[in-house]
Amino acid sequence: MQKIKCSKTLGAHLKTLRLEAGLGATELAKYMQLLGCHTTRECWVKIEAGAHNISSDQLWAFKEALHISYDKIFEYTEEEK
Numbered sequence: 001m002q003k004i005k006c007s008k009t010l011g012a013h014l015k016t017l018r019l020e021a022g023l024g025a026t027e028l029a030k031y032m033q034l035l036g037c038h039t040t041r042e043c044w045v046k047i048e049a050g051a052h053n054i055s056s057d058q059l060w061a062f063k064e065a066l067h068i069s070y071d072k073i074f075e076y077t078e079e080e081k
Contacts (some may be wrong), residue, residue, distance in 0.1 A: 001055050008050030013076035014062065015048040021066045028065060037061035 006014075018028055025048070026041045033039065037057050046052035054062075063070060 001057050003053040003055055004059060006047050006050055006052060006054045009076060010054075011048040011050035014054075014073070017066060017068065017073070018048075023066075028062070031065035032058065032061040035061040035064050 018025070023031070025044050029039050029041045029044050032044075037060070039058055039061070043052060047054050047058070059070075059073070063073060
């Protein structure tokens with residue numbers, strides 16, 4: 001499992017995607033757990049704040065739970081330019 005540095009910008013983008021999907025942090029964590037990814041609401045809140053790194057497993061489960069692509073997750077870098 002690889003860790004990815006989660007900046008405040010990436011964290012804020014992940015939060016925006018979650019909110020656009022209509023999910024609370026607790027709901028998201030439960031969906032991710034169903035996908036086999038160990039995470040908690042508290043952990044996810046820290047990731048969204050940019051205070052905790054995200055694992056490749058968490059990133060995959062997030063993508064699957066929201067039915068989005070990795071491109072959608074990382075498109076914030078284009079918006080920031």
